[in-house]
Amino acid sequence: MIRAITTFGYVGLLRPAPGTWGSVAALALGVVMDGWLGFPALLVATIAVTALGFWACAQALRDRPGEDPSEIVIDEVAGQWLALLFPAAAFFFGPGKDAFLPWPAWVGAFVMFRLFDIWKPWLVGRADRRHDAAGVMLDDLWAGVFAGVTVILGGILWHAVLFS
Template structure:
């Protein structure tokens, strides 16, 4: 059961680039959760998968604490959903948006999350350098925060240029 959680129901066994597959599956599920159930459900799902990820990674890596196996993608799910929360919140609290996020929002959240997850700048890299189960989760959560903030900034700039 632990391996099913950490590999997000075995998505982490897809090759090549299991982290990208994990992010894509997370993106699709996140867009569906937000579109059908709304922002509060996406927020709840993000909190739940984050808690579950910390717990499952600690269990899965207890005998190999310094590893970060590529098949563990629950961290990508948590980070991708965190990145998606930013544009989802902007539309939820903004003027009259219902239904699915428009395509630039979720595409931007995905691309920016993958950029920060692979590049590992600043706090992302520091979390990754921990080489422990907490670091496995934290680097992707920081990447999600950076991606979410960047998505909002780029969205604002896009609208300023487009509508000025």
């Protein structure tokens, strides 16, 4: 069961680039969840998958300190959903809530999350260098925060230029 959780239903076994496959699966599920069930469901799911991810990674890596196996993608799911929460919250609390997030918001969240997850600047890299189970989750959560903030700033800039 731990392997099913850490690989997000075995998506992490897909090759090449299991982290990208995990992010794609998380993105698809997150956009559908937000569209059908709304922002509160995405928020609860993000909190749940994050808690489950910390627990499952600790269990899976208990006898393998310092490892971050590529098939573990529950961290990408948590980070990708965290990145999606930013535009989802903006549309939920802002005027004109659409049934589904408009494509620039979720494409931006995906691209920026993958960029920060691969590039690993500042706090993302610091978390990655922990070399423990918590670090496996934390680097992707920081990447999700940076991606979410970038998408919101990009949206503000786009609308400020477009509608000024």
